[in-house]
Structure formats: structure tokens, C-alpha cells
Amino acid sequence: MTSRIGVITFPGTLDDRDTQRAVRVAGAEAVPLWHRDKDLKQVDAVVLPGGFSYGDYLRAGAISRFSPVMESVIEQAKAGMPVLGICNGFQVLTESHLLPGAMLRNNHLHFICRDQKLRVENAETSWTVDYTSGQEISVPLKNIDGRYVADARTLDMLEAEGRVAFRYLDGNPNGSLRDIAGITNEAGNVVGLMPHPEHAVEPLIGTGRTDGLGFFTSILKKLVNA
Amino acid sequence: MTLDTVKHAAETPDTDQPWAELGLKQDEYQRIREILGRRPTGAELAMYSVMWSEHCSYKSSKVHLKQFGEKAPENDAMLVGIGENAGVVDVGQGYAVTFKVESHNHPSYIEPYQGAATGVGGIVRDILAMGARPVAVVDPLRFGAADHPDTKRVLPGVVAGIGGYGNCLGLPNIGGEVVFDACYQGNPLVNAGCIGVMKHEDIHLAKASGAGNKVILYGARTGGDGIGGVSVLASETFDDSKPTKRPAVQVGDPFQEKLLIECTLEIFKEDLVDGIQDLGGAGLSCATSELASAGSGGMRVELDTVPLRDSSLSPEEILMSESQERMCAIVEPGKVDRFLEICEKWDVIATVIGEVTDGSQLEIFWHGEQIVDVPPRTVAHEGPVYERPYARPDWQDALQADDAAKLARPANAEELRAQVLRLVASPNQASKAWITDQYDRFVQGNTVLAQPEDAGMVRIDADSNLGVALATDGNGRYAKLDPYTGAQLALAEAYRNVAASGAKPLAVSDCLNFGSPEDPAVMWQFAEATRGLADACQTLGTPVTGGNVSLYNQTGEVAIHPTPVVAVLGVIDDVNRRTPIAFAEEGQLVYLLGDTREELGGSAWSQVVHDHLGGLPPKVDLERERLLAEVLISASRDGMIDAAHDLSDGGLIQALVESCLRGGKGARLVVPDGLDPFVLLFSESAGRAVVAVPRSEELRFTDMCGARGLPATRIGVIDGAEIDVQGQFSIPLSELKESHEATIPGLIA
Numbered sequence: 001m002t003s004r005i006g007v008i009t010f011p012g013t014l015d016d017r018d019t020q021r022a023v024r025v026a027g028a029e030a031v032p033l034w035h036r037d038k039d040l041k042q043v044d045a046v047v048l049p050g051g052f053s054y055g056d057y058l059r060a061g062a063i064s065r066f067s068p069v070m071e072s073v074i075e076q077a078k079a080g081m082p083v084l085g086i087c088n089g090f091q092v093l094t095e096s097h098l099l100p101g102a103m104l105r106n107n108h109l110h111f112i113c114r115d116q117k118l119r120v121e122n123a124e125t126s127w128t129v130d131y132t133s134g135q136e137i138s139v140p141l142k143n144i145d146g147r148y149v150a151d152a153r154t155l156d157m158l159e160a161e162g163r164v165a166f167r168y169l170d171g172n173p174n175g176s177l178r179d180i181a182g183i184t185n186e187a188g189n190v191v192g193l194m195p196h197p198e199h200a201v202e203p204l205i206g207t208g209r210t211d212g213l214g215f216f217t218s219i220l221k222k223l224v225n226a
Numbered sequence: 227m228t229l230d231t232v233k234h235a236a237e238t239p240d241t242d243q244p245w246a247e248l249g250l251k252q253d254e255y256q257r258i259r260e261i262l263g264r265r266p267t268g269a270e271l272a273m274y275s276v277m278w279s280e281h282c283s284y285k286s287s288k289v290h291l292k293q294f295g296e297k298a299p300e301n302d303a304m305l306v307g308i309g310e311n312a313g314v315v316d317v318g319q320g321y322a323v324t325f326k327v328e329s330h331n332h333p334s335y336i337e338p339y340q341g342a343a344t345g346v347g348g349i350v351r352d353i354l355a356m357g358a359r360p361v362a363v364v365d366p367l368r369f370g371a372a373d374h375p376d377t378k379r380v381l382p383g384v385v386a387g388i389g390g391y392g393n394c395l396g397l398p399n400i401g402g403e404v405v406f407d408a409c410y411q412g413n414p415l416v417n418a419g420c421i422g423v424m425k426h427e428d429i430h431l432a433k434a435s436g437a438g439n440k441v442i443l444y445g446a447r448t449g450g451d452g453i454g455g456v457s458v459l460a461s462e463t464f465d466d467s468k469p470t471k472r473p474a475v476q477v478g479d480p481f482q483e484k485l486l487i488e489c490t491l492e493i494f495k496e497d498l499v500d501g502i503q504d505l506g507g508a509g510l511s512c513a514t515s516e517l518a519s520a521g522s523g524g525m526r527v528e529l530d531t532v533p534l535r536d537s538s539l540s541p542e543e544i545l546m547s548e549s550q551e552r553m554c555a556i557v558e559p560g561k562v563d564r565f566l567e568i569c570e571k572w573d574v575i576a577t578v579i580g581e582v583t584d585g586s587q588l589e590i591f592w593h594g595e596q597i598v599d600v601p602p603r604t605v606a607h608e609g610p611v612y613e614r615p616y617a618r619p620d621w622q623d624a625l626q627a628d629d630a631a632k633l634a635r636p637a638n639a640e641e642l643r644a645q646v647l648r649l650v651a652s653p654n655q656a657s658k659a660w661i662t663d664q665y666d667r668f669v670q671g672n673t674v675l676a677q678p679e680d681a682g683m684v685r686i687d688a689d690s691n692l693g694v695a696l697a698t699d700g701n702g703r704y705a706k707l708d709p710y711t712g713a714q715l716a717l718a719e720a721y722r723n724v725a726a727s728g729a730k731p732l733a734v735s736d737c738l739n740f741g742s743p744e745d746p747a748v749m750w751q752f753a754e755a756t757r758g759l760a761d762a763c764q765t766l767g768t769p770v771t772g773g774n775v776s777l778y779n780q781t782g783e784v785a786i787h788p789t790p791v792v793a794v795l796g797v798i799d800d801v802n803r804r805t806p807i808a809f810a811e812e813g814q815l816v817y818l819l820g821d822t823r824e825e826l827g828g829s830a831w832s833q834v835v836h837d838h839l840g841g842l843p844p845k846v847d848l849e850r851e852r853l854l855a856e857v858l859i860s861a862s863r864d865g866m867i868d869a870a871h872d873l874s875d876g877g878l879i880q881a882l883v884e885s886c887l888r889g890g891k892g893a894r895l896v897v898p899d900g901l902d903p904f905v906l907l908f909s910e911s912a913g914r915a916v917v918a919v920p921r922s923e924e925l926r927f928t929d930m931c932g933a934r935g936l937p938a939t940r941i942g943v944i945d946g947a948e949i950d951v952q953g954q955f956s957i958p959l960s961e962l963k964e965s966h967e968a969t970i971p972g973l974i975a
Contacts, residue, residue, distance in 0.1 A: 011573060012481050014396030018671035021688070052394045055481025111389045111664045140668045142393070199668040204802060205685065206668045 014051030026216030048089025061091030090192030101150030107175030313771020338383025358422025370411030400682025452476030452548025628840025702787030725855030728862030729796030741785020820914030
């Protein structure tokens with residue numbers, strides 16, 4: 001039996017179907033999860049996809065974190081279930097306090113959509129074991145509220161504990177502190193990042209690279225070996 | 227204030243009514259009185275005024291637009307034609323594709339962000355209403371001079387509005403254009419196109435049939451925004467002496483629209499609607515009258531049940547409001563509960579506001595009292611039709627006689643080099659990445675090609691790799707010199723762009739942007755352009771499936787260049803065979819396809835170097851366009867070419883620079899015998915493309931071109947890190963890149 005990976009749809013989620021496809025391309029079963037439903041349908045891991053959940057009203061991710069499904073996600077994540085937050089999903093994870101810090105409006109104040117080079121800084125999380133530490137990958141970036149910020153103590157702690165999972169290369173696209181593109185929690189099961197690996201899983205689509213597929217093969221490897 | 231009921235109207239025939247303020251002409255008001263046999267109520271007057279506006283009724287353009295039907299080529303692919311929310315074509319494998327381009331020009335000048343945002347929202351709902359999932363958007367844009375201070379107000383607002391709305395809907399933005407010209411200073415053109423995909427059996431139409439079926443209004447609450455948007459705003463010339471028109475601009479909420487899309491698709495999936503119409507221009511007036519008019523019976527609506535944002539709105543205002551993110555569905559009584567349940571799931575407000583009757587009238591009530599009693603066809607489909615006078619303007623001859631051939635040309639290779647750099651750095655030819663990088667082109671995970679490619683392309687079936695391509699083009703400078711040819715060139719370019727991407731051109735949508743129809747010179751431009759486009763569509767076998775006319779794009783006496791924007795949809799069996807523009811492989815051969823003549827009228831070179839517009843536009847040879855397209859498609863299918871780029875404004879050098887920068891490789895080029903280097907590089911002869919041919923395919927490719935009779939000239943090889951025109955000049959890619967990419971951020975950011 002293959003691994004079951006849940007993909008949550010909030011009202012305003014955009015990349016849920018793309019993420020389900022990426023999960024399938026990697027060889028896992030994609031299980032749609034609905035924001036009003038506390039039931040996680042016995043999935044092995046959960047992805048919070050990108051988009052503008054609840055229209056990003058109030059603050060990106062601020063309303064979603066109070067949805068019924070997130071109660072279960074927060075509980076399970078604390079118990080060790082792998083959770084990946086992409087873009088708006090990352091924002092939900094910081095709002096949920098599963099990951100530290102917050103995202104502010106990009107320093108240039110514009111939405112930006114481009115192919116973004118990243119360095120994988122931590123290849124030991126549940127979502128990165130198929131990469132090597134220091135590996136450079138390119139995946140699409142697309143957001144307007146993508147500037148990662150945290151206080152200096154938190155940033156120092158993240159660095160010291162190897163919890164900066166991804167860093168921007170060849171130009172910081174939004175003013176994120178210390179070029180941080182994504183981080184992990186202490187246990188390595190919860191990972192959040194602003195760029196979109198689910199848009200880089202097929203050679204012909206999007207940027208023409210498959211550099212993002214590793215996220216989804218990583219979790220499969222992790223789950224199968226668990 | 228007493229309610230102006232039907233009864234009251236019959237009793238008070240002499241009441242003064244504000245028909246002029248609502249944009250109606252005296253004879254139009256008289257006709258309404260004749261139709262009804264009494265004076266209209268306030269609510270009826272509101273409905274007629276918006277539905278008989280230029281924007282909704284096409285009263286000035288109708289007599290010309292009918293050519294698109296009369297001259298429509300035989301085409302088995304056409305499933306739904308002109309007249310519905312959008313045309314639908316068969317693309318094979320059981321899939322149908324619907325697409326359309328619309329304008330949101332006037333609102334975008336007044337309030338750039340909201341104007342552009344709601345333009346996206348409106349076209350997306352049109353596509354949704356056909357039963358399709360929207361899968362991509364494109365935005366053809368025209369602004370005033372790039373260095374004009376007001377362009378710095380309008381452009382960033384429009385771009386942020388398109389991005390802010392479209393990105394939030396999860397629709398990849400895969401194409402469009404950005405053009406600057408002083409003629410658009412007070413009248414920017416903000417056109418928006420959308421593609422939707424469905425299975426044949428999912429096609430829905432805007433009609434209300436079956437007495438007893440319920441009329442359900444769902445989506446956003448109705449507010450006071452956009453009242454009279456179509457009649458007051460889009461159907462009049464801007465004039466400084468009148469009060470500002472900001473209240474007529476709608477305000478969008480893309481989050482609500484996203485919910486509306488998902489909710490509606492789920493409703494379609496369970497086959498819960500009989501007929502459906504989106505609410506756009508003219509709001510409820512349009513939706514109720516069009517649904518009833520196209521259906522079999524009448525309709526009764528209880529207007530006081532409409533959910534409101536502002537409880538003080540009058541019935542007239544509710545009927546005219548253009549509040550966004552609303553749809554109107556006709557639902558069998560037994561399916562209403564399930565319909566409402568799905569709306570509840572998506573947090574979408576849905577209200578039964580009326581029902582289909584077995585009568586013939588559209589009847590609207592306000593707290594039990596009747597305020598509308600009209601034959602719906604007279605509102606929706608039998609509005610006034612004008613045969614506006616038109617005449618070739620007296621300046622046209624002088625304009626055409628002012629030949630661009632006499633303009634001073636570069637005297638030596640050094641000047642030629644300098645002019646190449648000026649051209650690629652000019653606002654119209656420069657990279658638009660600063661703009662298009664504000665749009666999400668990746669969402670939905672099916673984008674195969676996006677700007678700056680020749681055409682946008684999305685995969686529509688992940689198993690079979692079936693895909694569709696869309697290109698939009700229009701050159702107002704060409705159309706000003708000769709509207710008939712200009713419209714044909716717009717079609718030819720979009721057709722060529724689609725073919726260059728490897729897709730087979732299938733059908734056309736258009737957005738016809740012109741000045742005031744009350745000016746005979748403008749009306750002549752319109753008549754010529756529609757005739758040209760209809761003739762060319764007939765020859766190329768690509769029918770017009772629908773579109774939009776935007777008139778009154780003028781400030782005072784000065785009209786914009788006639789700007790027909792043409793969108794061509796194409797289909798490709800396997801997106802793996804798509805052809806990008808990038809020159810990416812060193813050693814591949816560069817071939818120029820087609821004939822290069824000395825054609826500089828309306829060219830980018832004449833604009834950039836001489837600020838000149840005169841002479842005649844390039845000649846159109848539609849048979850050549852068809853042949854070129856066939857060769858490009860065959861070469862793509864059989865793997866004979868790795869890159870292709872159409873030649874249009876800026877000519878060969880512009881295409882080469884774009885292909886080289888895109889692929890990060892240079893090119894060594896030789897000027898063929900008998901051709902002047904300047905003409906080779908800058909002429910804008912139509913029917914041409916450059917392609918990159920792997921050496922292993924050269925013979926096969928040239929044999930094919932030879933056999934089919936398409937001129938193919940080897941002009942160079944992909945090589946190095948510069949564009950080197952032998953014996954003339956050489957420019958490093960880094961210098962070209964800097965010139966090409968710095969312009970727009972420098973002017974706008």
C-alpha cells in the first residue's frame with residue numbers, strides 16, 4: 001500500500017490540485033482534505049498548498065489557522081506527523097506557531113513570479129532527505145507577502161540548530177532576512193517555504209525543471225522507511 | 227418618495243423622466259414608450275437605459291459585426307457561436323474550449339486598479355457561465371507614452387489590478403501585449419481574455435426555460451458600485467467638463483470570485499442548472515432580461531429578496547448595479563435544495579429571487595408591487611440599431627502618401643548598430659518582464675508556454691498531453707494607415723504566433739477598440755477593420771466565435787488609433803511537441819522563412835528613430851500565412867525545428883534579439899546576397915518567421931520548404947555570446963540584455 005498524503009483545501013486555496021498532481025507524480029496517493037473537516041482521513045502526511053486562503057484577509061494565513069482541519073493538523077504535527085506548508089501554507093504554519101517567524105509584504109511591494117534558485121541547507125527533514133545538503137535547485141516563486149522575518153534571537157537559533165532549510169541564491173527576491181526561503185521545526189517533520197516545488201515536477205510544465213519533485217519523493221522515502 | 231409602479235406609470239403619462247441623464251436619446255425614449263404603450267416606470271427606464279447602451283446593445287456596430295456570421299468559414303469545430311457569453315470550439319478527445327477577449331478600458335483610466343481587476347473578473351465569469359473551468363488568462367494592454375507622467379499612474383495600477391485579481395483566482399496569465407503610444411494617453415486599452423475547458427456535454431447556455439423553474443441569484447451581495455457603468459461610462463466620450471465618474475467603476479473581490487468558480491463547477495458537475503448567466507455590465511437588468519429573452523416563457527422576480535450590501539438602495543439602483551462576483555441560475559424546483567447546499571459549502575450566498583413563468587413578460591416586483599412589466603426581447607435583443615454614417619477621412623490620403631521609405635537610414639554600420647540598440651531598448655520593443663513577472667504564470671500546473679513566448683500554451687489533459695495555445699495581437703499604427711489591412715495584419719500575426727508555437731490555429735475572438743461612432747471617420751475605420759477581419763477569417767478558415775466592441779475611446783475630438791485586437795486559439799495534440807522561441811543549442815542553423823520586402827510604413831523603426839507614422843502598412847498575403855503556418859506546424863510535429871519566432875514589429879533583428887536572449891546564446895549572421903542589411907533587419911514584411919534547425923534535420927527541413935514552395939533562407943548559426951552580423955556589426959548579449967531589460971523598470975518602477 002502506498003503512502004497517503006493529504007492536501008488541504010481552504011476557501012481561496014489555489015495550488016491544491018497542482019499539489020495533488022505532484023504527490024501522484026512522486027508515486028503516492030493524494031487525499032483531498034477539506035478545511036471544515038477535522039478528519040484527516042488517516043493520511044501519513046499533510047501538505048498545506050499555496051493560494052490566498054480566506055482571501056488573505058486580515059493577514060495571510062491568519063484565518064485559516066483557526067479552521068477545524070488545522071486543529072487536527074496542529075495536534076498531529078506536534079505528535080510527529082510530517083507537514084509541509086508551501087507559500088500560503090507556510091504562512092498558515094507560522095500563524096499556527098508550528099514554525100517561528102512571520103511573512104511580511106515583499107520589500108518592493110509587488111507580486112513577483114519567477115524561477116528562483118535555492119540552496120537546500122538541511123537535507124535531513126522529512127521533506128528534504130532526497131536532496132543533498134548544499135544542493136542548488138530552481139523552483140518557481142510567486143507571492144506578494146513573502147518576506148520572512150523573525151527577531152534576531154530566533155534567527156540565530158534557527159541558524160544554530162540547522163533549521164534554515166532553504167536559502168535564496170542569486171538575489172533575494174523579497175527582502176527575507178538572512179535570505180531565508182524556508183525553515184523546519186526542531187523535529188524536522190514540519191517544513192515551510194515560500195517557493196513552489198509542486199510547480200517543478202514535470203519536465204515540460206512551468207520552468208521546465210523537475211527540481212521540486214524531491215520534496216515529494218523525500219516524504220515517500222521517509223514514510224516507507226519509517 | 228413614492229414607488230413608481232407600473233400602475234402609477236400608466237396613470238401619470240406626463241411625468242418628466244431622466245432619460246437623457248441615463249444616456250438615452252430622445253427617439254430611443256419615444257420607442258420605449260411605444261413598446262410599452264405608456265411611459266416606462268423608473269425601474270423599466272433604468273433597465274432599458276443600460277441594456278440599450280452602446281456597450282450592451284452594440285447598436286452602432288451590429289450592422290458591421292453581422293459579417294462575422296455571414297462570411298464565417300465552414301468549420302466543424304464550432305460548437306457555440308456569436309451571441310452567447312463566449313464562443314465554444316471542439317478541440318478533440320471530447321473536449322471543448324471556450325475563449326473570449328473583452329475590454330475594460332474606460333473604468334481602467336478612471337480607477338486603474340479596480341478597473342483592470344474587474345475586467346479580469348468579468349471575462350472569467352463569462353467563461354465560467356459557459357460551463358467551463360477557466361484555465362488561463364491573457365491581457366492585451368495599451369498605454370499612453372511610456373514617459374508621460376500619467377502613464378506612471380495608470381500602468382502600475384492596471385498591472386497590480388490584473389495581478390491582484392487574477393493571481394488570487396489561481397489562473398495562470400500566459401500572454402497578452404503591452405504597447406505604448408501617445409494616442410492612448412487619455413484612453414488606455416485594458417483588454418482581458420480568458421480560456422476555459424469543458425467536456426462537450428458540459429456546455430451551458432444563458433436561457434430561462436420551463437415554467438416553475440427557480441431563478442437563483444448567487445455570489446456577492448448587491449451594492450451601490452458600478453451603477454451605470456456601461457451606459458454612463460463605456461458609452462460616452464471622456465470630457466473634462468463633466469463630473470468625475472468614479473462611482474460608476476465597480477469594486478472587485480477576487481476571493482469571492484474564486485469561491486464562485488469552485489461552487490459553480492461543483493453545481494455543473496451535479497447537473498443542477500438549466501440555464502446560467504453571469505452578472506457583468508448592466509447587472510441584474512442584463513441577466514434577467516437575457517435569460518428570459520432567450521428562454522421559452524416569461525420570468526417573475528421579487529426584487530426585494532436580493533441580498534444587499536446597502537439596504538438603502540432603490541429598486542432602480544439594484545437593477546443597474548454592476549457589483550461583481552454574482553451569477554444567476556435557472557434551477558428546477560427539485561434541485562434547488564442541493565444547489566443551495568453546495569453554495570453553503572463554499573460560503574456563497576444564494577437566494578431564490580423568482581421563477582420562470584408560462585407568460586411572455588419579464589415582471590419584477592418590489593414588496594408585492596409591480597415595477598417592471600416588459601417583453602424581455604425588447605430589452606435584451608431588440609434594442610436600437612444604427613446605420614451610422616461613415617466616410618473615409620480627408621486626411622487618409624495625405625497620411626498614406628507620407629511614405630516611410632523617404633526617411634533617413636543609417637549611413638554606415640556604426641549607425642546601424644546604434645539603431646539596433648535603440649530599437650530593442652524602446653518601450654514597445656523592450657522586455658516586459660517587469661510587468662509580466664507580477665502575474666502568476668505557473669498556477670494550475672499546466673503552463674507549457676507563457677510570455678514572452680509567441681503564444682501562451684496550456685495542457686488540458688495530463689494523460690494525452692492535448693493542449694491549447696492562444697495569442698493576441700493588434701497594431702494600431704498599421705490600422706491607422708489602413709484599417710482594412712491593419713485588422714488583417716492583426717489576425718495574421720496572432721495566427722502566425724499560434725503556428726510558431728506548434729499549434730494549429732482554430733478560431734478567433736476579437737476586441738475592437740475604436741473612437742466615437744458618432745464621428746464618420748471613426749465609423750469608417752470601424753467598417754473597414756471589421757470588413758478586413760471578416761474577409762481574412764474567411765480565407766484562413768478561422769471563424770470569429772465572439773468578442774467585444776469598445777467604442778468612445780477618445781478624449782474630446784481626438785480618437786485613439788483604430789485598434790482591433792485579435793485573439794487566435796490553436797490546438798496541439800501533444801504539448802511535448804511545442805516550439806519555444808529560445809535559441810538554446812549552439813551549432814543549430816538559423817533560417818528565415820518567407821519574403822523580405824522593403825516595408826517600413828508603420829514600423830517600429832520609423833517610430834523609434836523618426837517618430838514617424840505614414841505610408842502603407844506591410845502587405846498581407848493570407849495564402850502565404852497559411853503556408854507558413856503549415857510548415858511551422860509540420861516542422862514542430864516532426865521534430866525538424868527546436869525554436870521558432872514570428873517576425874512582426876521590429877522585424878528580423880527584434881526577433882533574433884529576443885530568441886538569443888531567451889536562450890542565452892548568440893548568433894552569427896550573414897546578410898543574403900541581394901538584400902540591403904538595413905532592410906533585412908528592420909523591414910516588417912508579414913508572413914515571416916525565424917527558426918532554429920538542428921544540423922541533422924537541415925536537409926529534411928529545406929526539402930519540405932522547397933516542396934511546399936515556402937522561401938527558406940539560411941541566414942546564420944547559433945553561436946557565441948554576441949549577435950554578429952558579418953561585415954556590419956557585433957553586439958555582446960550582455961549589452962543587448964541591459965538595453966532590452968532596463969527600459970521599463972527605468973520608466974515605470
